[in-house]
Amino acid sequence: MSEYKLQTPLTEKDVLQLRAGDKVLLSGLVYTARDAAHKRMLEALAKGGELPFPVKGSVIYYVGPTPAPLGRPIGSAGPTTSYRMDTYAPTLYKLGLKATIGKGKRSPEVIEALKTYKGVYFGATGGAGALLSQCVKQAKIIAYEDLGPEAVRVLHVQDFPLLVINDAFGGELYAKPQLIL
Amino acid sequence: MRIISENQIIETVAELVQEANINLPEDVKQALVKALEEETNPVGKEILRQLVENYKLAEQTQLPLCQDTGLAIFFVELGQDVFIEGDLVEAINQGVRLGYEAGFLRKSVCDPFTRINTGDNTPAFIHLDLVKGDKLKIKFMAKGGGSENMSRATMLTPAQGWKGIKEFVLKRIAEAGPNPCPPIIVGIGIGGTFDYAPILAKKALFRPLTLEHWDSELAAKEKELLTAINELGIGPMGLGGKITCLGVKIEKSPCHIASLPLAVNIQCHSSRRKEVEI
Incomplete structure (x- = not known):
């Protein structure tokens, strides 16, 4: 297991050095999107429209933060469960998305897309929203403001602690449950 | 009046x-601290360390x-x-x-x-x-939605009994894996009706982790399930380890002679509950 400090946007070289189990401290800009924003982004693409952010080399963080209290850039901001975005993720990886951040298992289709388009899936600690929010230095809504907590935001993060869950070579970190009945 | x-x-x-x-309830804080002491997988330990730091930070900063x-x-x-x-x-x-x-x-x-x-x-x-x-x-x-999404209810047959209940619970938790933010707390409703079992399961989640079921037979079943769930090896955040579950809470009710309703309500480690009396 290795440890890396990475800066967004991510390159193919960044991604290909990573293996499941590696620790990453991520800095730079990441874009937030969850269920409703993904649906809208994919609908926009289907109509020949554009995504609200430059997708090549970018990182999407599956999060719907709590409102920012006075004097803070963001409220609590931990990851949401990723599988709900599985239906949208392969299209985005195909367009050049390099990483997603969330928690929980991904579908075989997403794992295949990571191999095909050389992407990675990072896990952040679920339920540690207060702690993780300390790594967010700035936050701004850039699209779909009407979606409230589900709006697309650009976050400036510093040393955001991540684990490589699925790498670009089919490797996976999650434990296989030992179910003996 | x-x-x-x-x-x-x-x-x-x-x-x-x-x-x-x-503010996380005291019993949940204690359970996380104890889990941190007992977990042997270094990655799982690191997750638990973050969770302990998170509840302390939430109190200090008043962030959720x-x-x-x-x-x-x-x-x-x-x-x-x-x-x-x-x-x-x-x-x-x-x-x-x-x-x-x-x-x-x-x-x-x-x-x-x-x-x-x-x-x-x-x-x-x-x-x-x-x-x-x-x-x-x-x-x-x-x-939270993440743990609620991993919850399930079913209608077993009376013949399936405790063995069937245990199998359903273990299969559900194995399948849920990392998704509901383990270490989890499991609320189980047994009996009643199709609609009542899930309410019992949710009600069970209000019982503090430190409080055993008053009925010693059910308390023993809670312990049996807790051991079996932890033996799945899912670990904190699904990354492997000894600590998958912080507690199992069962509530039961009489049911129809034809039925054995069962509901499993999964709660993430951030078990946020509080009660007041007016």
């Missing part, structure tokens, strides 16, 4: 939802423990000698509205078809029990 005003309820609920979302500040779930015990001046259900909803706004909590309720957010985290989900006495007890839980 005791009179409780609508305003008293609104203020109490507004405070309750904010406190519960920031988790960004998913949940659906507002209430179990209300209304003494039959209480007269509510005004509308009890509306008062609880108003308390949720005010508390979620004032506490900078996320509004996570939407229409199931349009997915348009109601904007104020209402409606609250209220289970009302009429009890003896002149008190009003309000139990609140902020229930």
Whole structure:
């Protein structure tokens, strides 16, 4: 297991050095999107429209933060469960998305897309929203403001602690449950 | 006859939802600290260290423990000698509205078809029990979507019995894996009806981790399941390890001679609950 400090946007070289189990401290800009924003982004693409952010080399963080209290850039901001975005993720990886951040298992289709388009899936600690929010230095809504907590935001993060869950070579970190009945 | 005003309820609920979302109950904190001591997988240990740091930081900064500040779930015990001046259900909803706004909590309720957010985290989900006495007890839980999505209910046959119950619970938790944010707490409702078993399962989640079932037979079953779940090796956040589950809580009810209803309500490690009595 290795440890890396990475800066967004991510390159193919960044991604290909990573293996499941590696620790990453991520800095730079990441874009937030969850269920409703993904649906809208994919609908926009289907109509020949554009995504609200430059997708090549970018990182999407599956999060719907709590409102920012006075004097803070963001409220609590931990990851949401990723599988709900599985239906949208392969299209985005195909367009050049390099990483997603969330928690929980991904579908075989997403794992295949990571191999095909050389992407990675990072896990952040679920339920540690207060702690993780300390790594967010700035936050701004850039699209779909009407979606409230589900709006697309650009976050400036510093040393955001991540684990490589699925790498670009089919490797996976999650434990296989030992179910003996 | 005791009179409780609508305003008293609104203020109490507004405070309750904010406190519960920031301060983890003592029993859950202790369980996380103990888990950190006992976990042997270094990655799992690191996760638990973050979770302990997270609850401390939430208290210091008054930030919510988790960004998913949940659906507002209430179990209300209304003494039959209480007269509510005004509308009890509306008062609880108003308390949720005010508390979620004032506490900078996320509004996570939407229409199931349009997915348009109601904007104020209402409606609250209220289970009302009429009890003896002149008190009003309000139990609140902020229930996150990630763990709720991993919960299941089924109708077993009487022949399947405890073995069938155990199999269903273990299969469900194995399949859920990392998704519901382990280490989890498992609420199990056994018996009743198709609709009542899940309510029992949710009710079970209100019992503190330190409190065993009063019925020693059920307490033994809770322990048996806890051991079996931890033997799955899912570990903190699904990364492997000894600590998959912090506690199993069972509630049972008589049921039809033809049925064995079963519900498994999974709760993430951030078990945010609090109760007050007026």
